[in-house]
Amino acid sequence: MQIISEIGNFLWSYVVSFVLLGIGLYYAIRLGFPQFRHFGKLLSNVLKGQKTEDGAVSGFAAFCATVGSQVGTGSLVGVASALAAGGPGAMFWMWVVALLGMGISFGEAVLGQLFREKGEDGNYYGGVPYYIRNGLKLPWLGMVFAASMIFSVGFCIAMIQNNSIAAAFVEVVPIPRIVPGLVVTAVAALIVMGGVGRITDVASKVVPFMAGGFIFITIIILVLHAREIPTMFVTIVTSAFTGHAAAGGVIGYTVMRAFRQGVARGLFSNDAGNGAAANLNASAIVKHPMNQGMSAMLGTFITTIIICTCTGFAILLTGSLESRERTESTWYRQPLEARLGNSENGWF
Numbered sequence: 001m002q003i004i005s006e007i008g009n010f011l012w013s014y015v016v017s018f019v020l021l022g023i024g025l026y027y028a029i030r031l032g033f034p035q036f037r038h039f040g041k042l043l044s045n046v047l048k049g050q051k052t053e054d055g056a057v058s059g060f061a062a063f064c065a066t067v068g069s070q071v072g073t074g075s076l077v078g079v080a081s082a083l084a085a086g087g088p089g090a091m092f093w094m095w096v097v098a099l100l101g102m103g104i105s106f107g108e109a110v111l112g113q114l115f116r117e118k119g120e121d122g123n124y125y126g127g128v129p130y131y132i133r134n135g136l137k138l139p140w141l142g143m144v145f146a147a148s149m150i151f152s153v154g155f156c157i158a159m160i161q162n163n164s165i166a167a168a169f170v171e172v173v174p175i176p177r178i179v180p181g182l183v184v185t186a187v188a189a190l191i192v193m194g195g196v197g198r199i200t201d202v203a204s205k206v207v208p209f210m211a212g213g214f215i216f217i218t219i220i221i222l223v224l225h226a227r228e229i230p231t232m233f234v235t236i237v238t239s240a241f242t243g244h245a246a247a248g249g250v251i252g253y254t255v256m257r258a259f260r261q262g263v264a265r266g267l268f269s270n271d272a273g274n275g276a277a278a279n280l281n282a283s284a285i286v287k288h289p290m291n292q293g294m295s296a297m298l299g300t301f302i303t304t305i306i307i308c309t310c311t312g313f314a315i316l317l318t319g320s321l322e323s324r325e326r327t328e329s330t331w332y333r334q335p336l337e338a339r340l341g342n343s344e345n346g347w348f
Contacts, residue, residue, distance in 0.1 A: 024100025093262025101272030126282025
């Protein structure tokens with residue numbers, strides 16, 4: 001297990017992180033920074049860029065299903081893990097990953113639309129294996145990718161999500177962890193066995209309320225801690241480039257650790273670059289492939305910039321961030337202005 005952990009740390013610190021950011025920057029430049037040029041049209045596009053076909057998956061339903069698949073433990077537990085391991089600066093790098101990842105999500109969705117195929121049930125199917133096979137003309141590589149996605153998403157990520165839900169539930173209700181785990185598995189099975197149509201239908205009904213409720217709770221926290229918000233932003237930005245240490249140097253966060261955790265958790269929260277969301281985006285019926293590409297960008301923005309930020313703000317503003325070593329230092333329990341200096345030192 002130790003060697004696996006070391007390999008994973010090396011890949012995330014020196015390979016995946018830079019490749020992901022590099023590809024995101026390439027997409028942004030090559031496509032003319034669509035995440036900024038078309039940002040004002042993203043929401044209206046989800047509502048107006050659809051095309052109706054009987055029994056088909058609408059663009060809005062596919063968008064909700066995509067956001068529903070992205071918003072999970074990566075947006076909640078993942079953010080807490082990133083802050084605990086990388087410090088407040090990890091939030092900054094999550095934002096960078098989200099902004100660059102919006103361009104990657106755009107490309108994945110458009111390619112999914114262009115190289116999809118219509119199934120016998122009338123629904124469209126596509127994604128990375130399809131545009132590797134039909135676009136690059138490499139069917140064997142498409143099969144390898146499909147097999148790896150079935151294992152990683154169908155088993156690994158599903159178990160992570162289920163375990164996190166069960167672990168949180170048993171903290172409130174004293175029951176065996178297997179009970180909520182089985183309930184979540186049963187509900188997920190009922191939805192998945194209904195095909196892509198049922199998945200998108202359920203998501204279109206659940207996701208808006210789920211995201212809206214979480215944002216509402218965060219707004220309450222922001223209002224209650226409004227005075228500390230400016231200092232929180234200063235903490236996030238300065239920690240991203242200078243590292244951060246507790247009083248007396250008991251707890252330290254390096255820039256590389258903040259970078260690694262922010263990029264890793266940013267990718268885990270929005271799936272930009274791993275190809276998972278392209279399958280759902282390919283199933284949507286829209287006027288033009290670009291319409292679904294813009295919906296994919298909005299999904300990445302909501303998942304990381306909004307939902308993950310809500311989680312991070314709630315943790316930082318309430319002083320919940322603690323040392324992994326759980327030392328006697330009370331630095332994280334102090335008000336934010338005390339960590340960087342009070343208003344007399346110019347932080348406000």
